[in-house]
Amino acid sequence: MMDTPTGHDHTDAFDHGLRNRRAVLGDAWVERSLAQANAFNADFQSLITRYAWHEIWGRPGLDPRTRRLLVLGMTIAQGRWEEFELHLRAAVAGGLALDEIKETLLQSAIYCGVPAANTAFKLAVDVLRQMGVSLEPRPLDPAHRVSQHRTFSTPELHVLRQGRGTPVVLSHALGMDVHMWDALARSLAEHGCEVLRYDHRGHGQSACPPGPYAMDDLVADAARVVREWGRGPVVWVGLSMGGMVGQGLAAGHPDLVRALVIANSTAWYPEAARASWAQRIATVQAQGLEAIAEMVMGRYFHEGFRAAHPEVEAAARATLLRTDPQGYVACCHAVSQVDWRKALPSIACPVLVIAGARDQGTPVAMAEAIVQARPGAKLVVLEEASHISVLEQPQAFEQAVREFLGSI
Template sequence: MDREDDFDRGVKNRRAVLGDAWVDKSLDNANAFNADFQALITRYAWNDIWGRPGLDHTTRRLLVLGMTMGLARWEEFELHCGAAIRAGVPLAKIQETLMQGAIYCGVPAANTAFKLTQDILRHEGLLPPPERLSAGVRVATHHTFSAPQLRVTLQGDGAPIVLSHALGLDSAMWDDYAAHLAAGGAGVPHQVLRYDHRGHGGSGSPAGPYAMDDLVDDAARVIREWGRGPVTWVGLSMGAMVGQGLAIHHPELVGRLVLANTTSQYPEAAAANWAQRIATVNERGMAAVAEMVVERYLHADFRAAEPAATDAIRQRLLRDDAAGYAASCHAVAGVDWLDRLAQVRCPTLVIAGARDAGAPPAMGEAIAARIPGATLHVIEDASHLSVLETPDEFRRVVAAFLQKQS
């Protein structure tokens, strides 16, 4: 039995990546002029490089797309792009590769790459249907330029609304709800602004510890730079703590206030728990607290029914900058708005989760009792992340509040 050599192994890799039809055509066209070249690339490119164990074939495919884009080798790009699509490489990965190329290879190269890819998708019957760039689907991301730099996302057109996220998460926790609001799901279209708080997501992480007043000042700066106040502020957990402070310190910037799953003040007994969490994160990183936070954010029934959504929260926490998270914990632990809530004059809706251990309904009741005219709604099947656990009820309750106040 003949032993397999480097050429044979190269042919196997070449067939796995480009398909039998292309390889057969290429090898069948070998002649005395190009045979040595065919042997060279089969041994060295397809065995020595494509056969290396350091990267999987999908990663190598995407690298080739980026490299051929940069070199404007469009025949090679088209060959490898078609092979990648037929091999089942996710279109989202190909799209991100071309988007990356727009920056490092230039927009004209990306324009050609997207055109060729769409031609291949059309030929394969895989081209996505048209989707008009309406206000409901447009998303623009930019950064404010005063320190600390904050990652801001704008979506839609219409009445201004700000969505403010929970401790340890980022503006992506609002993805579905933001699209809903931008598309007019709350009765009228909204222009939705989301941003990552300092120490979170794509925003800067200045040295801590942070105070709640720091987060409130960030929020006021974002709204002023946006130029759209007064806004409707929808905050959850830490984001709602910031909303309370914003309405107290900068009442001209807030027209309506939604405070979900939050508190205005922790009991003295909670101070030791926060100190322990901060110390644990500083000493051992986010992995030491992530599971505990997931269990407090999502109740057991949701975690069992929605493992993918649960894991997305877990992974977001694990990606956090430990120093930024710990610095933000200081701000949350020190929240102390309760005795000043009577200063809030804008219409206010307070949402609590009946299963919320971190911010139980009694905390929501205390807030609603202090803010003149505030209303309280308790969602029976929600714990802390009510917008994720019970999205339909959350949307319905907020929409009714917004329409009532219009």
């Protein structure tokens, strides 16, 4: 081997590959594998370490998470179940989100066949249980089974529905989608509610008509969703943009709203805040959603939560980056121009306002302004929450909603 100049890295391809191999599969497994090297298989061990783990796993074109998911899908396709289990264990131990693993296995049902996916799910459940991962029961009864459809009217909106009982609509924040509500929807459905949630236009799996949108467009969407459902009047639970839509729906279509929860939202933005929205729109138009992702995550979640729950932030960031940039910008126009100050006093139904004490985007003062404009509205401030409070403080958020439901 050629001498390396003094002060340079003396590691060779094997050393680099071994480092990657340890990072992906863990020290214990690698040590066991290396300990089994002998005069017959040592050259093979060296080959895969240099070429697979250095030349391929060391390439910068894909991040390790993507490579892990690809390997899971490929081993399913080939039916190499010993490799599938090995990489599944390593992926879980390495912190890969179970939801991403599940989606990979679901994808394999289409491209590798249902029998292969069936084996993959069976082995995955066994591996997860062996690793001590708790898998909560999810019976396919009406409270747990989620049905999905699209609106008959246009633009088509993607709708999820589950449970039986009091009709509740959950309306998500800008840059999020229906899955922001997964845990709350499941719990409410288990406690006597029929829960509907939908992706706003330009978000998730809903259509993305040309923008910009006005808040009245989003309110009209909400009204047709409820009317097509045929279960109104409903309890509307909206967070951020969803809370703005709820205010417009309750004021403009009082026959459709039995009660209203406005979470981490506002009735209007002052001029300085509107200028900030204009800057955000310009940035996304010029550079894409990646350019604002870090700023948005910093507003959605406070630093302590981000450090303690990186998987929640990662999921929210992925949802944001999957959003159609044109739909995001079009909704930004609607949000930035919202003004329900004159409409608030006309809202006749019971109102609960939820705020996050650490919310920078819609601080407590904005929630207090809604309560002052709508006499009789109740305010709940969640101390350890910022903007997406249903994810940061799910138990406290649910308790506030359920107590409100009980009061009406």
